[in-house]
Amino acid sequence: MENVISVENVSMVFNLANERIDSIKEYIIRALKGNLNYEPFVALKDVSFQIGRGESVGIVGANGSGKSTILKCISGIYKPTRGKIRTKGLLAPLIELGAGFDGDLTARENIYLNSAIMGLNQKFVESKFEEIVDFSELRPFLDVAVKNFSSGMAARLGFALASVVNPEILIVDEILGVGDAAFQKKCGEKMEQLRSNNATMLLVSHDINQVKAQCDRAIWLKKGVLVMDGNALEVCEAYENWTKNHSAFESEASS
Numbered sequence: 001m002e003n004v005i006s007v008e009n010v011s012m013v014f015n016l017a018n019e020r021i022d023s024i025k026e027y028i029i030r031a032l033k034g035n036l037n038y039e040p041f042v043a044l045k046d047v048s049f050q051i052g053r054g055e056s057v058g059i060v061g062a063n064g065s066g067k068s069t070i071l072k073c074i075s076g077i078y079k080p081t082r083g084k085i086r087t088k089g090l091l092a093p094l095i096e097l098g099a100g101f102d103g104d105l106t107a108r109e110n111i112y113l114n115s116a117i118m119g120l121n122q123k124f125v126e127s128k129f130e131e132i133v134d135f136s137e138l139r140p141f142l143d144v145a146v147k148n149f150s151s152g153m154a155a156r157l158g159f160a161l162a163s164v165v166n167p168e169i170l171i172v173d174e175i176l177g178v179g180d181a182a183f184q185k186k187c188g189e190k191m192e193q194l195r196s197n198n199a200t201m202l203l204v205s206h207d208i209n210q211v212k213a214q215c216d217r218a219i220w221l222k223k224g225v226l227v228m229d230g231n232a233l234e235v236c237e238a239y240e241n242w243t244k245n246h247s248a249f250e251s252e253a254s255s
């Protein structure tokens with residue numbers, strides 16, 4: 001099987017401020033005095049995996065375990081501190097709500113902006129525009145600034161755009177959970193259709209049943225470390241057994 005995502009020894013270190021700074025003025029004074037203290041926080045530790053074309057992979061793990069961070073690295077939103085990531089083909093990231101959207105622009109403008117970011121040409125987007133709007137069911141709101149959208153509306157717009165362009169890699173981070181039942185059903189069907197066209201899917205979800213139903217493989221991250229990678233049912237079961245005895249929040253959980 002041809003690899004379309006390759007993650008090699010990826011680590012991500014964030015600098016966390018270890019003191020509270022209440023105002024920009026205080027921040028500037030401290031910055032000028034060289035008095036800003038940061039502590040490195042390792043969100044991903046030496047993570048490696050390969051994903052082949054057509055695979056559907058779920059990433060599971062407790063809050064703060066690094067799931068969104070790895071998706072953002074693969075989507076090119078973050079540059080990993082160490083390691084290498086390679087992807088092949090058109091990649092559509094459905095990350096945080098509204099990520100990639102400019103709140104001050106209208107839905108119509110954001111469709112063009114996002115398409116350009118994905119590397120699609122304007123003619124192609126024009127030819128798909130009606131399909132995108134129909135899928136989103138947001139026609140009456142096309143000329144409304146996206147900052148006035150509800151989280152579900154933003155998710156609708158994002159998914160409509162990402163699915164209609166037929167990406168070779170679809171990256172979905174939880175966001176479909178904010179859609180209503182009808183929209184979730186529609187997205188589920190679209191994802192099935194993309195999968196049957198051999199698209200590769202990478203999914204983060206706290207809904208273990210969704211991972212079991214939609215993924216053939218799962219990767220379990222624990223405090224930024226890949227602890228298990230294999231058959232989705234087996235990994236989900238191991239993770240579920242582990243959560244029975246541990247807090248849902250990584251920092252409080254013993255390993």
Ligand SMILES: Nc1ncnc2c1ncn2[C@@H]1O[C@H](COP(=O)(O)OP(=O)(O)OP(=O)(O)O)[C@@H](O)[C@H]1O
Pocket residue numbers: 014015016041043061062063064065066067068069070
């Ligand atoms: N931009 C950032 N700056 C600093 N720390 C960050 C940043 N993004 C993530 N982190 C930290 O990295 C860790 C992993 O975060 P991440 O969002 O990847 O976790 P997650 O597994 O997706 O969690 P959840 O299940 O709660 O969505 C967290 O402790 C988080 O605080």
